[in-house]
Amino acid sequence: MRHYEIILMIHPDQTIDQVINIINEYKKFVKKHSGIIHRLEDWGRRQLSYAIKKLHKAHYVLLNIELNTDSMVQLKEKLYFDSVIIRNLIIHMKNSIKTVSPMLKLKDEKKRY
Numbered sequence: 001m002r003h004y005e006i007i008l009m010i011h012p013d014q015t016i017d018q019v020i021n022i023i024n025e026y027k028k029f030v031k032k033h034s035g036i037i038h039r040l041e042d043w044g045r046r047q048l049s050y051a052i053k054k055l056h057k058a059h060y061v062l063l064n065i066e067l068n069t070d071s072m073v074q075l076k077e078k079l080y081f082d083s084v085i086i087r088n089l090i091i092h093m094k095n096s097i098k099t100v101s102p103m104l105k106l107k108d109e110k111k112r113y
Contacts, residue, residue, distance in 0.1 A: 001035070001066045003093040008079070009058040009086040012045060019059050022084060026063070029078065033071035038096040039064035041104050058086055064097045 008026075010019055023042070030037055043060035052058070067075065072090075079088045 001068050002072070003038075003064070003066050003096050004072065005091045005093050005097065006063040006065065007089040008061040008063070009048075009052075009088065010061065011084045011086055012055060012057040012059060014059060014084055018084075019061075022082075023061055026075075026078075029075060030063075030065050030067060030071075033067060033074070035065050035067035035071060036096075037063065037065050038098050039101075041101055043103055043107070052086055055086065060103075062101055062103070064093070066096060 008022075010022060014022070019042070023040070027037060027040070039062065041062040043062060045057055045059045048056055048058055076090065079085050079090075
């Protein structure tokens, strides 16, 4: 099993409930294929650097998972054909990451002040 970091950009028209359902769908997929989710972070709706498909915002989700190669191919295909996923980034990692991401730390610091 290999470690992966996945960032999903979800269409901004999706409600919070719909985003939660999308996240749960991918969690079920990973668990169904005997994978492990080490970290799951919902970064919320954020401004894009440039317009993608005439959109200026997207809902970001970060996943750190452990999955076998065959299942990862299926997951890539599933992400590619999912119409609510604007973009995705999949990075092969050497180890699992379980700590809080810098993006979420920054968001927490802004809430304090």
